[in-house]
Amino acid sequence: MAEIAVETRKLSLWYGTFQALFDVDFRVKKGMITSLIGPSGCGKSTLLRTINRVNERLGYVRTRGTVEVMGEDILGEHVELARLRKEVGMVFQRPNPLPLSVRDNVLFSHRLHRGDTSVTKADEEDLVEDALRQVLLWDDVKDRLDRKATRLSLEEQQKLCIARLLPVKPTVLLMDEPTSALDPKATKALEELIWGLRGAYTILIVTHNMAQARRASEECAFMLMGKMMEVGPTDGLFLAPRLPETADYIEGRYG
Amino acid sequence: MSMFAETSLNQRNRRVEWLVRATFLMMTIILIVPVALILGVLVTKGAPALSWEFLTAVPREGMTAGGIMPALVGTIWIVLVALIASVPIGVAAAIYLSEYAPDNWLTRVINLAIINLAGVPSIVHALFGLGAFVTFAGFGTSILAASLTLAVMTLPVVIVSTRESLQSVPHAFREACWNMGATKWQTIRRVVLPNSISGILTGVILEVSRTAGETAPIMFTGAAFFLPFLPQSVFDQTMAMSLHLYVVSTQVPNVPEALPYGVALVLILMVLTMNATSIAFRVYLRGKRKW
Numbered sequence: 087m088a089e090i091a092v093e094t095r096k097l098s099l100w101y102g103t104f105q106a107l108f109d110v111d112f113r114v115k116k117g118m119i120t121s122l123i124g125p126s127g128c129g130k131s132t133l134l135r136t137i138n139r140v141n142e143r144l145g146y147v148r149t150r151g152t153v154e155v156m157g158e159d160i161l162g163e164h165v166e167l168a169r170l171r172k173e174v175g176m177v178f179q180r181p182n183p184l185p186l187s188v189r190d191n192v193l194f195s196h197r198l199h200r201g202d203t204s205v206t207k208a209d210e211e212d213l214v215e216d217a218l219r220q221v222l223l224w225d226d227v228k229d230r231l232d233r234k235a236t237r238l239s240l241e242e243q244q245k246l247c248i249a250r251l252l253p254v255k256p257t258v259l260l261m262d263e264p265t266s267a268l269d270p271k272a273t274k275a276l277e278e279l280i281w282g283l284r285g286a287y288t289i290l291i292v293t294h295n296m297a298q299a300r301r302a303s304e305e306c307a308f309m310l311m312g313k314m315m316e317v318g319p320t321d322g323l324f325l326a327p328r329l330p331e332t333a334d335y336i337e338g339r340y341g
Numbered sequence: 342m343s344m345f346a347e348t349s350l351n352q353r354n355r356r357v358e359w360l361v362r363a364t365f366l367m368m369t370i371i372l373i374v375p376v377a378l379i380l381g382v383l384v385t386k387g388a389p390a391l392s393w394e395f396l397t398a399v400p401r402e403g404m405t406a407g408g409i410m411p412a413l414v415g416t417i418w419i420v421l422v423a424l425i426a427s428v429p430i431g432v433a434a435a436i437y438l439s440e441y442a443p444d445n446w447l448t449r450v451i452n453l454a455i456i457n458l459a460g461v462p463s464i465v466h467a468l469f470g471l472g473a474f475v476t477f478a479g480f481g482t483s484i485l486a487a488s489l490t491l492a493v494m495t496l497p498v499v500i501v502s503t504r505e506s507l508q509s510v511p512h513a514f515r516e517a518c519w520n521m522g523a524t525k526w527q528t529i530r531r532v533v534l535p536n537s538i539s540g541i542l543t544g545v546i547l548e549v550s551r552t553a554g555e556t557a558p559i560m561f562t563g564a565a566f567f568l569p570f571l572p573q574s575v576f577d578q579t580m581a582m583s584l585h586l587y588v589v590s591t592q593v594p595n596v597p598e599a600l601p602y603g604v605a606l607v608l609i610l611m612v613l614t615m616n617a618t619s620i621a622f623r624v625y626l627r628g629k630r631k632w
Contacts, residue, residue: 138520140519140520143519167522168522168523168524169522170522171519171520171521171522172521172522175520175521176520178517180513182513182514182516182517183517184514184517184518184532185514185532185535185536186531186532194518194521194523194531195521195522198521198522198523198527199522247517250521251521
């Protein structure tokens with residue numbers, strides 16, 4: 087039985103009076119790539135954003151139920167958001183590198199979280215190279231580490247946005263439609279890199295692209311109207327969905 | 342008739358286009374002419390008065406001869422002290438209002454009040470400074486009182502221009518930082534400030550150069566009619582360029598014609614130098630920023 091990295095129990099969430107999630111029970115296996123699919127507005131992004139508590143910034147969000155990361159409750163009052171967000175990194179639809187050099191982008195989070203521990207320049211260089219190698223970007227940008235990250239191509243920017251999460255050794259990477267701003271070639275490159283990260287990180291990826299879910303995930307979860315409908319190995323879910331709603335969605339009858 | 346030949350509709354559009362363009366050009370010329378005239382008159386009439394002595398000597402013979410050094414130095418003092426007082430407060434307040442304050446009715450009222458404060462006439466600030474700094478705080482008529490009065494007067498504008506610079510930094514950068522677990526201050530220090538500093542500095546320096554020309558606020562609070570010494574501390578009174586210009590133009594008999602023009606020219610050159618510095622700063626810092 088695989089270890090569980092993220093688990094929600096009876097998770098409900100309201101934006102004001104609108105209920106976006108209904109008693110979601112969901113387990114994400116450690117070290118696996120899990121895709122979240124479902125029609126627009128089904129709550130998949132909301133669920134994703136609850137796992138590092140980005141949603142709360144809106145101010146009018148209420149939750150009920152529990153969310154655990156590596157067996158620890160993350161919704162309680164004692165939870166330090168800075169540490170949660172170090173453990174649970176997030177990648178967005180549009181690449182959002184900071185207006186700093188490529189190197190400073192990769193080191194940004196590490197610098198935030200390392201406190202007073204001394205780190206030599208050489209250590210930092212190693213971190214940068216290691217992170218950029220993990221996202222298959224090192225060879226492309228190794229001569230441009232001092233260039234502004236905002237000048238890279240969109241594909242490079244998005245890879246960088248993944249790379250900058252890695253030096254702090256997160257457990258979970260959340261990705262909210264990470265390729266929807268990219269062209270097909272860049273999408274393929276991103277999928278390859280995400281596939282390469284499995285095992286080292288637990289990856290939860292929201293996607294509108296059924297083919298992507300099928301190609302680039304090991305587990306797949308289907309949501310509808312704020313409810314978790316069906317979770318299972320990707321192949322199984324696509325070949326033999328248990329529920330008629332799942333079958334309808336993956337065959338493109340709505341969505 | 343050819344398919345693409347001109348019709349009367351096209352002709353009318355073209356005439357309107359010409360008319361609109363000519364009107365806007367005319368307005369631009371109307372805008373430029375007075376500025377050019379002022380500068381032209383100042384340079385032609387004031388240039389003969391300029392000399393090394395004019396800048397480095399004290400006024401003599403009932404301010405009809407000699408130089409303007411005490412006023413020049415006094416203005417620099419007043420401006421610098423006003424800068425030291427207003428910039429930290431203004432920038433910090435702007436950061437609070439832009440980055441920390443919750444978006445509620447109180448914040449909106451405060452923002453509105455600040456904008457309106459910028460419209461308070463300078464003579465009102467002058468009387469406030471007289472009451473608050475000269476009398477109540479006991480600074481007497483001094484550089485400190487004059488500078489604080491100017492600082493109060495310029496604060497709203499410093500706050501508004503700083504806030505605008507801060508808000509020109511795209512929100513997505515802040516989100517990105519927060520999502521990596523950065524605190525607000527870490528976000529501000531590492532991302533927001535480095536990318537807005539050029540705008541902040543420009544706003545501040547432009548504001549300061551405006552300060553250099555103010556007369557009413559310093560007249561009651563620190564500027565002297567005639568005082569042929571250089572100030573030794575912020576508790577001294579001093580002459581100032583703006584007041585000196587007023588005095589030699591209207592209050593003193595038998596002033597040579599070139600003298601007031603010379604004073605005005607030096608004052609304008611001071612302000613232009615400061616503005617040029619601010620623009621140079623901006624260009625320099627802009628070059629380092631790209632997104």
